[in-house]
Amino acid sequence: MNRPALSVDRNSPVPLYFQVAQQLEAAIRDGKVAPGERLENEVQLADRCGLSRPTVRQAIQHLVDKGLLVRKRGVGTQVVQAQVRRSVELTSLYDDLAAAGGEPRTEVLELDTVEAPDQVAKELGVPPGAPVAKLRRLRYTGAEPLALLTNYLPGGLLEPTAADLAEHGLYELLRAAGINLRIANQTIGARSATAAEAQALDERRGVPLLTMTRTAYDDKGRAVEYGSHVYRASRYSFALTLVER
Amino acid sequence: MNRPALSVDRNSPVPLYFQVAQQLEAAIRDGKVAPGERLENEVQLADRCGLSRPTVRQAIQHLVDKGLLVRKRGVGTQVVQAQVRRSVELTSLYDDLAAAGGEPRTEVLELDTVEAPDQVAKELGVPPGAPVAKLRRLRYTGAEPLALLTNYLPGGLLEPTAADLAEHGLYELLRAAGINLRIANQTIGARSATAAEAQALDERRGVPLLTMTRTAYDDKGRAVEYGSHVYRASRYSFALTLVER
DNA sequence: AAGTGGTCTAGACCACATC
DNA sequence: ATGTGGTCTAGACCACTTC
Numbered sequence: 001m002n003r004p005a006l007s008v009d010r011n012s013p014v015p016l017y018f019q020v021a022q023q024l025e026a027a028i029r030d031g032k033v034a035p036g037e038r039l040e041n042e043v044q045l046a047d048r049c050g051l052s053r054p055t056v057r058q059a060i061q062h063l064v065d066k067g068l069l070v071r072k073r074g075v076g077t078q079v080v081q082a083q084v085r086r087s088v089e090l091t092s093l094y095d096d097l098a099a100a101g102g103e104p105r106t107e108v109l110e111l112d113t114v115e116a117p118d119q120v121a122k123e124l125g126v127p128p129g130a131p132v133a134k135l136r137r138l139r140y141t142g143a144e145p146l147a148l149l150t151n152y153l154p155g156g157l158l159e160p161t162a163a164d165l166a167e168h169g170l171y172e173l174l175r176a177a178g179i180n181l182r183i184a185n186q187t188i189g190a191r192s193a194t195a196a197e198a199q200a201l202d203e204r205r206g207v208p209l210l211t212m213t214r215t216a217y218d219d220k221g222r223a224v225e226y227g228s229h230v231y232r233a234s235r236y237s238f239a240l241t242l243v244e245r
Numbered sequence: 246m247n248r249p250a251l252s253v254d255r256n257s258p259v260p261l262y263f264q265v266a267q268q269l270e271a272a273i274r275d276g277k278v279a280p281g282e283r284l285e286n287e288v289q290l291a292d293r294c295g296l297s298r299p300t301v302r303q304a305i306q307h308l309v310d311k312g313l314l315v316r317k318r319g320v321g322t323q324v325v326q327a328q329v330r331r332s333v334e335l336t337s338l339y340d341d342l343a344a345a346g347g348e349p350r351t352e353v354l355e356l357d358t359v360e361a362p363d364q365v366a367k368e369l370g371v372p373p374g375a376p377v378a379k380l381r382r383l384r385y386t387g388a389e390p391l392a393l394l395t396n397y398l399p400g401g402l403l404e405p406t407a408a409d410l411a412e413h414g415l416y417e418l419l420r421a422a423g424i425n426l427r428i429a430n431q432t433i434g435a436r437s438a439t440a441a442e443a444q445a446l447d448e449r450r451g452v453p454l455l456t457m458t459r460t461a462y463d464d465k466g467r468a469v470e471y472g473s474h475v476y477r478a479s480r481y482s483f484a485l486t487l488v489e490r
Numbered sequence: 491a492a493g494t495g496g497t498c499t500a501g502a503c504c505a506c507a508t509c
Numbered sequence: 510a511t512g513t514g515g516t517c518t519a520g521a522c523c524a525c526t527t528c
Binding site for chain 2: 035036054062065067069070071072075078079080081082125180181182183184185186187188189190191192206207208209210215217218219220221222223233236237238239240241242243244245
């Protein structure tokens with residue numbers, strides 16, 4: 001049992017449940033509450049913060065969804081004893097690399113409006129042949145090429161310049177344009193590099209590549225991006241956390 | 246706007262919010278509520294079901310977490326216009342294949358108690374050299390080998406027989422033993438097949454393989470399984486749905 | 491101005507795990 | 510028997526979007 005210090009600011013615009021969740025998360029990450037250790041029960045926690053139980057419950061649920069805590073009826077709430085804790089969230093490769101201090105660099109290979117191929121039209125929910133933006137980029141980390149990225153966006157959604165794309169990740173540009181990504185369907189696989197891919201990625205033909213295709217949807221349920229990417233398997237892998245609900 | 250038929254049974258042991266979620270999900274999957282279409286607002290829905298608003302909210306949140314719905318303040322709740330809808334959940338390959346009608350078959354290559362190698366000890370949170378169960382299995386779908394699976398479990402947690410493993414998935418056996426999996430950290434990558442792997446999987450040496458390592462935790466936060474697997478990339482890929490919270 | 495979801499309260503009863 | 514989380518109510522006020 002552990003009682004981390006908790007305080008809430010009722011004048012802050014930050015929701016109360018979120019303030020509590022942040023403080024609990026900080027206590028866990030700093031090791032003030034050890035893996036395997038039990039938290040106070042919800043009622044005590046609520047009393048101690050001066051909040052109602054549903055509000056405290058919402059804070060705890062937030063951390064359960066994040067994979068930091070597990071709850072069991074009749075038992076209590078415990079910290080998961082996991083070592084790694086990186087999850088693939090709804091960010092683009094650029095965001096990931098920037099967050100990890102990887103100095104991402106982008107070379108724009110193509111920036112066009114094309115007629116949507118069948119597969120793309122199907123994924124984006126537009127008629128085949130409708131105009132869509134097509135991007136092809138080569139992503140570096142430091143001096144090393146890392147991935148070859150091909151994206152399609154519904155026509156008129158976003159008209160980025162090559163300069164925009166060199167400086168920012170695609171998802172960053174989408175967010176800046178007021179598009180809030182909510183859901184993505186991804187498929188991850190592997191195959192051998194074609195000659196062209198190998199040359200672009202500074203690898204030899206036939207080396208294994210990781211492939212990822214993704215269709216992303218915004219907060220209105222519209223498909224806003226379809227991507228088909230290949231990564232050098234020697235330098236990249238996907239990490240994710242699954243949480244059973 | 247759409248008003249699917251909804252009814253709740255207050256004598257059922259199934260929670261009310263879950264009954265509502267199930268009926269909404271069925272209406273969506275049957276196409277009775279089309280992608281992009283808006284649902285009634287929460288208050289109307291609550292009135293119509295004879296439930297309180299928080300209960301209906303919980304039902305909707307459940308479907309938002311599943312990636313079926315998106316919500317936006319001031320706008321409403323809409324059905325996502327996604328075509329694919331398979332997510333990697335916390336199931337094992339055996340479960341996945343069985344659910345897809347893939348007739349899984351398992352050949353047990355090794356079933357031992359060994360001293361935990363450093364990497365395994367670290368992932369399972371046991372001292373290096375502690376006794377752990379080691380399993381090596383070859384998983385087929387129909388006549389074709391699909392994956393080579395290596396797992397480690399903390400000593401004493403589960404003592405399966407080769408017959409158990411031939412008939413059931415590992416996760417199924419864990420559940421039957423009262424172990425409830427809650428969280429898993431996975432890493433997905435790719436590399437070339439070694440000669441031994443190629444032979445076991447009926448491929449040629451050097452073909453690309455998908456790799457997946459996973460550490461799974463139960464509802465008490467304990468690490469209960471570490472797995473290191475390789476899949477034939479020509480016959481398998483991972484599909485998952487990401488939801489921004 | 492009207493309508494939507496987001497947050498919050500102060501309780502209540504229940505199911506499950508443990509002792 | 511006790512303590513835990515799971516579910517549920519009937520409201521309230523607020524922030525955001527759209528018209």
